[in-house]
Ligand code: ADP
């Protein structure tokens with residue numbers, strides 16, 4: 088068995104209270120078990136209606152305790168899941184790693200059910216109940232008590248041996264599942280492109296292989312789990328036999344009275360039961376712990392500052408960004424000053440860190456090293472909502488939401504949607520299906536609806552467009568950039584026509600003389 092991680096106390100509200108409640112319920116259950124055994128032994132040696140009624144009460148009481156415990160466990164687990172989901176979503180806003188977040192929020196978080204609702208109650212019970220039973224056995228008969236005291240620790244020892252093995256397997260299993268989730272999401276989002284290039288079949292093959300690997304890993308984990316349950320069952324059964332056989336012999340000899348012998352025989356299995364139950368839930372808990380660890384290692388959401396931003400000069404000082412689990416920097420020691428009113432065009436091959444630089448400006452990604460100063464104030468100290476109010480951002484692929492075109496442009500903002508749509512060249516009459524060009528225009532129209540934004544950020548607005556559409560979008564971009572500072576990411580040379588300055592990124596490094 089594994090001890091309870093002390094970090095949980097700080098991480099989860101009400102965790103301590105939950106453990107205490109489980110402890111109290113465990114103690115009450117122990118009392119019910121002792122009373123029940125006593126009454127049953129009494130009833131068997133000396134039948135009486137009074138004893139029978141009391142026994143019925145004890146059994147009902149024990150059942151009620153089980154019911155209350157499981158209701159409390161379920162309620163607490165639901166709360167834990169909600170807390171964890173909120174935490175994951177809040178942090179994923181910074182990392183943009185949608186695939187594994189999706190797996191974690193949906194399938195993954197549910198994995199903690201086994202730990203909080205099943206394993207923990209059994210674990211607490213497996214401490215309280217055996218101790219109470221053992222105490223009663225020692226007072227009833229020293230030999231029987233000592234036999235139980237010696238064999239009882241065998242169960243956790245065997246459980247730990249098997250469990251160490253299970254845990255490694257479950258963790259591997261979990262990693263496999265989240266890779267699968269990430270890959271699946273990537274494939275689905277990229278399906279249109281894959282179809283165009285005739286690669287959809289090859290990807291289907293990859294997904295199938297990964298799913299097969301996952302299925303056989305699941306079977307292996309289950310095999311280990313069943314085997315471990317069997318081992319614990321065997322140890323417990325043999326131990327009870329070790330107690331029962333001598334008691335039986337001594338009863339025949341007359342060395343023990345029937346009442347005591349019955350109490351011992353009824354209580355001995357009860358000592359092993361909670362430990363076996365906890366052991367059986369051990370593998371179920373492993374997935375929950377793996378999930379908790381996963382949540383812990385998500386990038387921390389740093390607290391944001393409250394300073395009011397003023398858009399003047401923006402200065403990157405030695406900005407380095409490395410995404411989690413990447414072996415190279417997305418940005419390396421970037422020094423760059425963007426002067427007010429400048430139209431900076433950022434060029435460079437795909438993967439050179441252009442979008443990352445915009446993400447840093449947007450406050451989506453925090454520099455791993457270095458800092459960004461906005462008019463002398465570190466971006467970290469700014470109130471992000473107020474800062475983003477100053478930004479008009481057109482991402483590489485503007486996200487479309489279910490709803491009308493007008494709703495998609497306004498996104499709930501005030502303003503003249505029609506004028507913005509017209510400025511962006513959106514044709515409302517061609518409402519069926521949204522082409523890449525139309526989608527880019529929706530992104531641009533959204534930017535037009537933010538007249539107070541002083542900084543325009545455009546990410547490859549013409550990457551997937553034909554040259555006529557490109558020319559139209561460029562004219563729109565020029566209109567948008569008027570009277571603002573602009574950072575324009577360009578894939579093709581056409582956009583450099585708008586630039587007052589061009590800088591180039593290569594492998595995350597700024598090229599000096601671009
Ligand atoms: P560009 O926009 O110039 O194509 P990006 O800034 O998107 O380049 O990417 C720079 C590098 O960082 C690439 O190696 C890319 O794979 C990596 N990268 C970008 N976004 C993430 C992310 N969310 N997680 C991990 N790596 C990322």
Ligand code: MG
Nearest residue numbers: 441442443483
């Ligand atoms: Mg990009």
